[in-house]
Amino acid sequence: MTPSDCSVQLFSFTILALWGWQFNKQLKQLTEKQTLLNNSLLQPISTLKTTLDSLAYQQVNLQQHIVQENKILQQQVIQQSNQLTETLSSQYEAHFVDFIHNLTATINGTESEVNNQPVQLENQIQAEEYDPKNPPKADCFSGHYTDWTIKRVRRIIQHFGADFFAGKRILDLGCGYGHVGSLFAHLGATVVYSDAREAYSEEVLKRDPSGTFVRADLDNEFPFEGQFDLILNVGVLYHLSKLDAFIERCCKATAYMVLETEVCNSSDPNLVLYTEEEGYDQAFNAKGSRPSSAYVEAQLRQHGCLAEALADDSCNSSFHRYDWAVDESTTYEHGLRRLWFVQTPLAKKPKAKPSKKATKETATIGIVGIKAPAVAKKKQGSSVKN
Numbered sequence: 001m002t003p004s005d006c007s008v009q010l011f012s013f014t015i016l017a018l019w020g021w022q023f024n025k026q027l028k029q030l031t032e033k034q035t036l037l038n039n040s041l042l043q044p045i046s047t048l049k050t051t052l053d054s055l056a057y058q059q060v061n062l063q064q065h066i067v068q069e070n071k072i073l074q075q076q077v078i079q080q081s082n083q084l085t086e087t088l089s090s091q092y093e094a095h096f097v098d099f100i101h102n103l104t105a106t107i108n109g110t111e112s113e114v115n116n117q118p119v120q121l122e123n124q125i126q127a128e129e130y131d132p133k134n135p136p137k138a139d140c141f142s143g144h145y146t147d148w149t150i151k152r153v154r155r156i157i158q159h160f161g162a163d164f165f166a167g168k169r170i171l172d173l174g175c176g177y178g179h180v181g182s183l184f185a186h187l188g189a190t191v192v193y194s195d196a197r198e199a200y201s202e203e204v205l206k207r208d209p210s211g212t213f214v215r216a217d218l219d220n221e222f223p224f225e226g227q228f229d230l231i232l233n234v235g236v237l238y239h240l241s242k243l244d245a246f247i248e249r250c251c252k253a254t255a256y257m258v259l260e261t262e263v264c265n266s267s268d269p270n271l272v273l274y275t276e277e278e279g280y281d282q283a284f285n286a287k288g289s290r291p292s293s294a295y296v297e298a299q300l301r302q303h304g305c306l307a308e309a310l311a312d313d314s315c316n317s318s319f320h321r322y323d324w325a326v327d328e329s330t331t332y333e334h335g336l337r338r339l340w341f342v343q344t345p346l347a348k349k350p351k352a353k354p355s356k357k358a359t360k361e362t363a364t365i366g367i368v369g370i371k372a373p374a375v376a377k378k379k380q381g382s383s384v385k386n
Contacts, residue, residue, distance in 0.1 A: 145179070147317045147318070148315075148317035148318065148320055149179050149180060151314060151315045151316075151317050152180070152234065152260070152315050152339075153180060153183050153184075154314075155310070155314050155315050155339075156232075156258055157187075159341050160230075160256075162187065165184050165187040165188055165189040165230075166187060166188030166189070167188060167189070167190075168188075168189045168190070168229040168230055169189070169190050169192070169226070169227075169228050169229050169230075170184055170189045170190065170191045170192070170228060170229065170230045170231070170232060171191075171192045171194065171224060171228045171230075171231045171232065171253070171254065172184075172191055172192070172193045172194065172232045172234075173194050173218065173231060173232060173233050173234075173236045173250075174194070174195055174196075174218070174233075174234070174235060174236035174239065175193040175194060175195050175200065175204060175213075175232075176195060176200055176281065177200055177203040177204060177207070178191075178193050178200075178203065178204035178207045178208060178211070179207075180232055180234060181193055181204075181208070181211070181232060182204075182207040182208045182211070184232075185208045185210065185211060189230075190210070190211075191208060191211045191212075192211070192212045192213075192214060192224065192228075193208070193211055193212065193213045193214070194213070194214045194215070194216045194218075194224070195213075195215065195216075196215065196216060196217045196218065196284035197215075197280075197284065198215045200213075201213040201215070217284060217285070218236065218240055218246055219240050219241055219242050219246070219284070219285050220242075222246075222249040222253070224253060227253060227254065227255070227346065228253055228254040228255070229254065229255055229256065230254060230255070230256045230257065230258070231250055231253065231254040231256075231257040231258070232257075232258055233250055233257055233258060233259045233260065233261075234258060234259075234260045235260060235261065236261070237259065237261035237289075237291070237296070238261045238262040238263070238288050238289055238290055238291075239277065239282060239283040239284070239288045240283070240288065240289065241274060241283075241285065241287045241288065241289050243272065243289060243291060243295075243299070244299060247296075247299045247300070247303070248299075248303055251300070251303040251304075251305055251342075251344045251345075252303070252344075252346075254344060254346065255343070255344055255346040255347040255348070256341070256342065256343055256344070256347060257305075257342040257344065258339070258340075258341060258342070259296070259300075259307070259339070259340045259342050260337065260338070260339040260340075261291075261296070261337065261338065262290055262332065262334070262335075262336060262337050263290055263291055263292055263293050263296070263332070263336060263337065263338050264290040264291065264292050264330065264331065264332040264336075265326055265327060265328065265329040265330065265331055265332060265333065265336060266292040266294075266326065266328055266329070266330045267292060267293070267294050267326050267328065268292050268294060268295070268330070269292065269294040269295050269297075269298040270295065271291070271292045271294075271295060271330065272289050272290070272291045272292070272295060273289065273290040273291075273330075273331075273332055274287060274288070274289050274290075275287070275288045275289065275290060275332075276288075290332040293309070293326070293338045296338070296340070297309075297340075300340070300342060303344070303345075304344070304345045305342050305343060305344050305345070306342070306343045307340040307341070307342045307343075308340060308341045308342075309338060309339070309340050310322050310338070310339040310340070310341075311323065315339060318335075319334065319335035320335045320337055321335055321336060321337065322337055322338065322339055324336055
Protein backbone atom coordinates (compact mmCIF):
# COMPACT_ATOMS: atom_id res chain seq x y z
CA MET A 1 0.00 0.00 0.00
CA THR A 2 1.42 3.35 -1.03
CA PRO A 3 1.45 6.47 1.13
CA SER A 4 -1.23 7.98 -1.09
CA ASP A 5 -3.53 4.98 -0.50
CA CYS A 6 -3.06 5.36 3.26
CA SER A 7 -3.97 9.03 3.04
CA VAL A 8 -7.14 8.21 1.13
CA GLN A 9 -8.15 5.59 3.69
CA LEU A 10 -7.45 7.92 6.60
CA PHE A 11 -9.51 10.63 4.97
CA SER A 12 -12.41 8.23 4.45
CA PHE A 13 -12.31 7.10 8.07
CA THR A 14 -12.26 10.71 9.20
CA ILE A 15 -15.30 11.54 7.05
CA LEU A 16 -17.19 8.51 8.37
CA ALA A 17 -16.33 9.43 11.97
CA LEU A 18 -17.56 12.98 11.45
CA TRP A 19 -20.77 11.72 9.80
CA GLY A 20 -21.36 9.27 12.67
CA TRP A 21 -20.81 11.98 15.25
CA GLN A 22 -23.23 14.30 13.42
CA PHE A 23 -25.84 11.52 13.15
CA ASN A 24 -25.57 10.73 16.87
CA LYS A 25 -25.94 14.40 17.69
CA GLN A 26 -29.07 14.74 15.55
CA LEU A 27 -30.49 11.49 16.99
CA LYS A 28 -29.91 12.79 20.51
CA GLN A 29 -31.69 16.06 19.62
CA LEU A 30 -34.62 14.15 18.15
CA THR A 31 -34.81 11.98 21.27
CA GLU A 32 -34.88 15.06 23.49
CA LYS A 33 -37.64 16.62 21.36
CA GLN A 34 -39.63 13.39 21.53
CA THR A 35 -39.29 13.38 25.32
CA LEU A 36 -40.47 17.00 25.52
CA LEU A 37 -43.40 16.21 23.21
CA ASN A 38 -44.41 13.19 25.29
CA ASN A 39 -44.25 15.24 28.47
CA SER A 40 -46.36 18.00 26.89
CA LEU A 41 -49.02 15.43 25.83
CA LEU A 42 -49.11 13.54 29.12
CA GLN A 43 -50.15 16.62 31.09
CA PRO A 44 -53.41 17.27 29.08
CA ILE A 45 -54.18 13.55 29.05
CA SER A 46 -53.77 13.40 32.81
CA THR A 47 -55.90 16.51 33.20
CA LEU A 48 -58.55 15.05 30.88
CA LYS A 49 -58.59 11.78 32.82
CA THR A 50 -59.03 13.68 36.07
CA THR A 51 -61.90 15.66 34.52
CA LEU A 52 -63.59 12.49 33.25
CA ASP A 53 -63.26 10.84 36.66
CA SER A 54 -64.84 13.91 38.23
CA LEU A 55 -67.71 13.88 35.72
CA ALA A 56 -68.30 10.16 36.35
CA TYR A 57 -68.45 10.83 40.08
CA GLN A 58 -70.88 13.71 39.54
CA GLN A 59 -73.03 11.49 37.28
CA VAL A 60 -73.25 8.81 39.98
CA ASN A 61 -74.23 11.43 42.54
CA LEU A 62 -76.81 12.89 40.14
CA GLN A 63 -78.34 9.46 39.48
CA GLN A 64 -78.55 8.78 43.20
CA HIS A 65 -80.16 12.18 43.69
CA ILE A 66 -82.69 11.51 40.91
CA VAL A 67 -83.59 8.10 42.42
CA GLN A 68 -84.04 9.72 45.83
CA GLU A 69 -86.17 12.54 44.38
CA ASN A 70 -88.31 10.01 42.47
CA LYS A 71 -88.95 8.06 45.67
CA ILE A 72 -89.97 11.24 47.46
CA LEU A 73 -92.21 12.26 44.53
CA GLN A 74 -93.83 8.81 44.38
CA GLN A 75 -94.53 8.92 48.10
CA GLN A 76 -96.09 12.39 47.72
CA VAL A 77 -98.24 11.23 44.76
CA ILE A 78 -99.39 8.13 46.67
CA GLN A 79 -100.19 10.22 49.74
CA GLN A 80 -102.13 12.80 47.72
CA SER A 81 -103.93 10.03 45.81
CA ASN A 82 -104.96 8.34 49.06
CA GLN A 83 -106.19 11.66 50.46
CA LEU A 84 -108.18 12.33 47.28
CA THR A 85 -109.65 8.81 47.34
CA GLU A 86 -110.68 9.23 50.98
CA THR A 87 -112.26 12.60 50.19
CA LEU A 88 -114.18 11.21 47.20
CA SER A 89 -115.26 8.14 49.17
CA SER A 90 -116.60 10.30 51.99
CA GLN A 91 -118.57 12.30 49.44
CA TYR A 92 -119.80 9.23 47.55
CA GLU A 93 -123.30 9.38 48.96
CA ALA A 94 -123.55 13.15 48.44
CA HIS A 95 -122.49 12.78 44.80
CA PHE A 96 -125.18 10.22 44.09
CA VAL A 97 -127.86 12.15 45.96
CA ASP A 98 -127.07 15.19 43.83
CA PHE A 99 -126.96 13.09 40.68
CA ILE A 100 -130.17 11.19 41.34
CA HIS A 101 -132.20 14.27 42.27
CA ASN A 102 -131.05 16.09 39.12
CA LEU A 103 -131.55 13.31 36.58
CA THR A 104 -133.77 14.52 33.74
CA ALA A 105 -134.80 13.03 30.45
CA THR A 106 -137.39 13.16 27.71
CA ILE A 107 -139.39 10.44 25.93
CA ASN A 108 -139.87 11.66 22.38
CA GLY A 109 -137.78 14.85 22.33
CA THR A 110 -134.57 15.53 20.49
CA GLU A 111 -131.19 15.91 22.16
CA SER A 112 -131.84 19.65 22.31
CA GLU A 113 -135.09 19.06 24.19
CA VAL A 114 -133.27 16.77 26.63
CA ASN A 115 -130.84 19.58 27.43
CA ASN A 116 -133.31 22.50 27.36
CA GLN A 117 -136.67 21.02 28.40
CA PRO A 118 -135.93 18.33 31.05
CA VAL A 119 -138.82 16.45 32.63
CA GLN A 120 -139.18 15.44 36.25
CA LEU A 121 -138.39 11.79 37.00
CA GLU A 122 -141.46 9.97 38.34
CA ASN A 123 -139.38 7.75 40.59
CA GLN A 124 -137.34 9.44 43.32
CA ILE A 125 -134.16 7.40 43.69
CA GLN A 126 -132.74 7.28 47.17
CA ALA A 127 -128.96 7.24 47.58
CA GLU A 128 -127.29 4.23 49.14
CA GLU A 129 -126.60 4.59 52.86
CA TYR A 130 -123.26 3.42 54.17
CA ASP A 131 -122.38 2.60 57.77
CA PRO A 132 -119.26 4.73 58.50
CA LYS A 133 -118.17 2.23 61.16
CA ASN A 134 -118.31 -0.64 58.68
CA PRO A 135 -117.67 0.69 55.14
CA PRO A 136 -118.70 -1.69 52.34
CA LYS A 137 -116.19 -3.62 50.28
CA ALA A 138 -117.46 -1.64 47.30
CA ASP A 139 -115.17 1.23 48.33
CA CYS A 140 -112.63 -0.29 45.95
CA PHE A 141 -114.87 1.06 43.16
CA SER A 142 -114.92 4.60 44.55
CA GLY A 143 -112.43 7.38 43.78
CA HIS A 144 -112.46 8.24 40.07
CA TYR A 145 -115.20 5.61 39.48
CA THR A 146 -117.80 7.86 41.13
CA ASP A 147 -117.78 10.79 38.70
CA TRP A 148 -117.22 8.45 35.77
CA THR A 149 -120.22 6.28 36.71
CA ILE A 150 -122.46 9.32 37.14
CA LYS A 151 -121.59 10.70 33.71
CA ARG A 152 -122.09 7.40 31.88
CA VAL A 153 -125.41 6.63 33.60
CA ARG A 154 -126.67 10.17 32.93
CA ARG A 155 -125.76 9.83 29.23
CA ILE A 156 -127.51 6.44 28.95
CA ILE A 157 -130.70 7.85 30.49
CA GLN A 158 -130.56 10.87 28.18
CA HIS A 159 -130.28 8.54 25.19
CA PHE A 160 -133.16 6.20 26.01
CA GLY A 161 -135.37 8.52 28.09
CA ALA A 162 -136.15 8.07 31.78
CA ASP A 163 -139.42 6.21 31.16
CA PHE A 164 -137.76 3.61 28.94
CA PHE A 165 -136.45 1.47 31.81
CA ALA A 166 -139.66 0.74 33.75
CA GLY A 167 -140.59 -2.91 33.25
CA LYS A 168 -137.53 -3.66 31.13
CA ARG A 169 -135.29 -6.69 31.61
CA ILE A 170 -131.65 -5.58 31.76
CA LEU A 171 -128.43 -7.62 31.83
CA ASP A 172 -125.50 -5.88 33.57
CA LEU A 173 -122.31 -7.63 32.36
CA GLY A 174 -119.12 -7.33 34.41
CA CYS A 175 -121.26 -5.70 37.08
CA GLY A 176 -118.65 -5.48 39.86
CA TYR A 177 -120.62 -4.38 42.91
CA GLY A 178 -123.65 -3.36 40.82
CA HIS A 179 -123.16 0.42 40.92
CA VAL A 180 -124.50 0.90 37.38
CA GLY A 181 -127.26 -1.69 37.15
CA SER A 182 -128.78 -0.85 40.55
CA LEU A 183 -129.51 2.71 39.41
CA PHE A 184 -131.66 1.36 36.58
CA ALA A 185 -133.39 -0.95 39.04
CA HIS A 186 -134.49 2.22 40.86
CA LEU A 187 -136.04 3.34 37.57
CA GLY A 188 -138.23 0.22 37.49
CA ALA A 189 -136.07 -2.26 35.58
CA THR A 190 -135.52 -5.90 36.47
CA VAL A 191 -131.76 -6.41 36.45
CA VAL A 192 -129.73 -9.58 36.04
CA TYR A 193 -126.21 -8.95 37.32
CA SER A 194 -123.24 -10.96 36.11
CA ASP A 195 -119.54 -11.09 36.95
CA ALA A 196 -116.82 -13.72 36.87
CA ARG A 197 -116.07 -13.08 40.55
CA GLU A 198 -118.61 -14.69 42.88
CA ALA A 199 -117.39 -12.51 45.77
CA TYR A 200 -119.27 -9.53 44.32
CA SER A 201 -122.68 -11.19 44.60
CA GLU A 202 -123.37 -10.36 48.26
CA GLU A 203 -122.81 -6.62 47.79
CA VAL A 204 -124.80 -6.63 44.52
CA LEU A 205 -127.87 -8.16 46.15
CA LYS A 206 -127.62 -5.71 49.06
CA ARG A 207 -127.92 -2.89 46.55
CA ASP A 208 -130.74 -4.55 44.63
CA PRO A 209 -132.52 -7.28 46.63
CA SER A 210 -134.91 -7.88 43.73
CA GLY A 211 -132.04 -8.54 41.32
CA THR A 212 -130.43 -11.80 40.27
CA PHE A 213 -126.71 -12.58 40.24
CA VAL A 214 -125.25 -15.04 37.71
CA ARG A 215 -121.58 -15.91 37.87
CA ALA A 216 -120.16 -16.14 34.34
CA ASP A 217 -116.73 -16.37 32.73
CA LEU A 218 -117.71 -14.46 29.59
CA ASP A 219 -114.67 -15.64 27.64
CA ASN A 220 -116.00 -19.19 27.82
CA GLU A 221 -119.75 -19.06 28.54
CA PHE A 222 -122.93 -17.00 28.23
CA PRO A 223 -125.33 -18.76 30.64
CA PHE A 224 -128.31 -16.40 30.51
CA GLU A 225 -131.85 -17.50 29.82
CA GLY A 226 -134.29 -15.63 27.64
CA GLN A 227 -134.06 -12.31 25.81
CA PHE A 228 -133.17 -8.95 27.31
CA ASP A 229 -134.44 -5.48 26.47
CA LEU A 230 -131.03 -3.95 27.17
CA ILE A 231 -127.51 -5.23 27.85
CA LEU A 232 -125.15 -2.97 29.77
CA ASN A 233 -121.87 -4.08 28.21
CA VAL A 234 -119.85 -1.39 29.99
CA GLY A 235 -116.10 -1.79 30.53
CA VAL A 236 -116.15 -5.54 29.82
CA LEU A 237 -115.05 -6.21 26.23
CA TYR A 238 -111.39 -5.23 26.66
CA HIS A 239 -111.02 -7.61 29.61
CA LEU A 240 -111.84 -10.56 27.31
CA SER A 241 -109.78 -12.32 24.65
CA LYS A 242 -112.49 -14.14 22.63
CA LEU A 243 -114.20 -11.07 21.24
CA ASP A 244 -116.02 -12.39 18.17
CA ALA A 245 -118.03 -15.05 20.00
CA PHE A 246 -118.83 -12.68 22.89
CA ILE A 247 -120.11 -9.90 20.62
CA GLU A 248 -122.22 -12.37 18.64
CA ARG A 249 -123.80 -13.79 21.82
CA CYS A 250 -124.66 -10.29 23.05
CA CYS A 251 -126.22 -9.26 19.73
CA LYS A 252 -128.44 -12.36 19.74
CA ALA A 253 -129.60 -11.88 23.33
CA THR A 254 -130.93 -8.31 23.36
CA ALA A 255 -132.81 -5.62 21.49
CA TYR A 256 -130.51 -2.81 22.63
CA MET A 257 -127.01 -2.68 24.04
CA VAL A 258 -124.71 -0.04 25.51
CA LEU A 259 -121.22 -1.15 24.46
CA GLU A 260 -118.29 0.67 26.08
CA THR A 261 -114.64 -0.38 26.04
CA GLU A 262 -111.01 0.68 25.81
CA VAL A 263 -109.69 0.49 22.24
CA CYS A 264 -106.36 0.78 20.44
CA ASN A 265 -105.29 3.81 18.40
CA SER A 266 -105.97 2.53 14.89
CA SER A 267 -108.64 2.54 12.20
CA ASP A 268 -107.65 -0.93 10.97
CA PRO A 269 -110.86 -3.03 11.08
CA ASN A 270 -108.81 -6.21 11.56
CA LEU A 271 -106.55 -5.09 14.42
CA VAL A 272 -106.77 -6.43 17.99
CA LEU A 273 -103.94 -6.00 20.50
CA TYR A 274 -103.81 -8.58 23.30
CA THR A 275 -102.68 -7.75 26.83
CA GLU A 276 -101.70 -9.46 30.06
CA GLU A 277 -103.78 -8.15 32.99
CA GLU A 278 -103.87 -8.55 36.76
CA GLY A 279 -106.11 -6.99 39.41
CA TYR A 280 -109.54 -7.09 41.04
CA ASP A 281 -111.03 -5.03 38.19
CA GLN A 282 -109.03 -6.59 35.34
CA ALA A 283 -109.37 -9.69 33.15
CA PHE A 284 -110.58 -12.72 35.09
CA ASN A 285 -108.45 -15.01 32.90
CA ALA A 286 -105.46 -12.59 33.00
CA LYS A 287 -105.68 -11.96 29.24
CA GLY A 288 -107.41 -8.90 27.82
CA SER A 289 -107.54 -7.13 24.47
CA ARG A 290 -107.67 -3.70 22.87
CA PRO A 291 -109.56 -3.89 19.55
CA SER A 292 -109.71 -0.94 17.21
CA SER A 293 -113.00 0.99 17.07
CA ALA A 294 -113.31 -0.08 13.43
CA TYR A 295 -112.99 -3.74 14.48
CA VAL A 296 -115.86 -3.45 16.98
CA GLU A 297 -118.05 -1.63 14.48
CA ALA A 298 -117.32 -4.23 11.78
CA GLN A 299 -118.37 -7.01 14.16
CA LEU A 300 -121.62 -5.19 14.98
CA ARG A 301 -122.38 -4.69 11.27
CA GLN A 302 -121.67 -8.36 10.64
CA HIS A 303 -124.50 -9.24 13.05
CA GLY A 304 -126.94 -6.77 11.50
CA CYS A 305 -126.68 -4.12 14.22
CA LEU A 306 -127.06 -0.36 14.00
CA ALA A 307 -124.57 1.44 16.25
CA GLU A 308 -124.43 5.10 17.23
CA ALA A 309 -121.00 6.14 18.50
CA LEU A 310 -120.64 8.73 21.26
CA ALA A 311 -118.73 11.61 19.69
CA ASP A 312 -118.64 14.23 22.45
CA ASP A 313 -116.96 14.68 25.84
CA SER A 314 -120.06 14.10 27.99
CA CYS A 315 -118.56 10.94 29.54
CA ASN A 316 -114.97 12.17 29.87
CA SER A 317 -113.75 11.79 33.45
CA SER A 318 -110.25 11.83 34.94
CA PHE A 319 -108.02 10.01 32.43
CA HIS A 320 -110.98 8.40 30.61
CA ARG A 321 -111.61 10.07 27.22
CA TYR A 322 -114.15 9.35 24.49
CA ASP A 323 -113.73 12.27 22.04
CA TRP A 324 -110.07 11.65 21.07
CA ALA A 325 -108.89 11.47 17.44
CA VAL A 326 -107.21 8.38 15.97
CA ASP A 327 -103.65 9.06 14.79
CA GLU A 328 -102.80 5.49 13.70
CA SER A 329 -100.11 4.81 16.31
CA THR A 330 -101.41 1.19 16.47
CA THR A 331 -100.77 1.22 20.23
CA TYR A 332 -103.11 1.57 23.17
CA GLU A 333 -103.17 3.98 26.06
CA HIS A 334 -105.14 3.50 29.28
CA GLY A 335 -108.20 5.74 29.20
CA LEU A 336 -108.75 5.91 25.41
CA ARG A 337 -112.30 4.57 25.14
CA ARG A 338 -115.31 4.37 22.84
CA LEU A 339 -119.04 4.02 23.62
CA TRP A 340 -121.80 2.88 21.25
CA PHE A 341 -125.60 2.76 21.58
CA VAL A 342 -126.43 -0.44 19.69
CA GLN A 343 -129.73 -1.55 18.20
CA THR A 344 -129.85 -5.23 17.21
CA PRO A 345 -132.20 -6.95 14.75
CA LEU A 346 -134.36 -7.96 17.75
CA ALA A 347 -135.42 -4.32 18.29
CA LYS A 348 -138.81 -3.26 16.92
CA LYS A 349 -138.56 -1.36 13.68
CA PRO A 350 -139.83 2.25 13.76
CA LYS A 351 -143.30 2.80 12.28
CA ALA A 352 -142.26 5.75 10.13
CA LYS A 353 -139.08 6.36 8.21
CA PRO A 354 -136.94 9.21 9.60
CA SER A 355 -136.98 12.48 7.69
CA LYS A 356 -133.98 13.60 5.68
CA LYS A 357 -133.28 16.23 8.32
CA ALA A 358 -133.34 13.65 11.12
CA THR A 359 -131.13 11.31 9.09
CA LYS A 360 -128.62 14.09 8.56
CA GLU A 361 -128.61 15.00 12.27
CA THR A 362 -128.15 11.37 13.28
CA ALA A 363 -125.22 10.97 10.91
CA THR A 364 -123.34 13.71 12.69
CA ILE A 365 -123.20 11.60 15.88
CA GLY A 366 -121.64 8.63 14.13
CA ILE A 367 -123.98 5.98 12.71
CA VAL A 368 -122.02 2.83 11.91
CA GLY A 369 -124.53 1.18 9.58
CA ILE A 370 -126.34 -2.14 9.23
CA LYS A 371 -125.79 -5.41 7.40
CA ALA A 372 -122.44 -4.60 5.81
CA PRO A 373 -120.36 -7.43 4.27
CA ALA A 374 -118.42 -9.60 6.70
CA VAL A 375 -114.88 -8.46 7.40
CA ALA A 376 -111.75 -10.50 6.75
CA LYS A 377 -110.18 -12.61 9.46
CA LYS A 378 -108.52 -10.44 12.09
CA LYS A 379 -104.78 -10.33 12.55
CA GLN A 380 -103.30 -10.65 16.01
CA GLY A 381 -101.28 -7.72 17.34
CA SER A 382 -98.81 -7.61 20.18
CA SER A 383 -99.50 -5.81 23.44
CA VAL A 384 -98.04 -2.31 23.45
CA LYS A 385 -98.04 -0.30 26.67
CA ASN A 386 -97.36 3.40 26.95
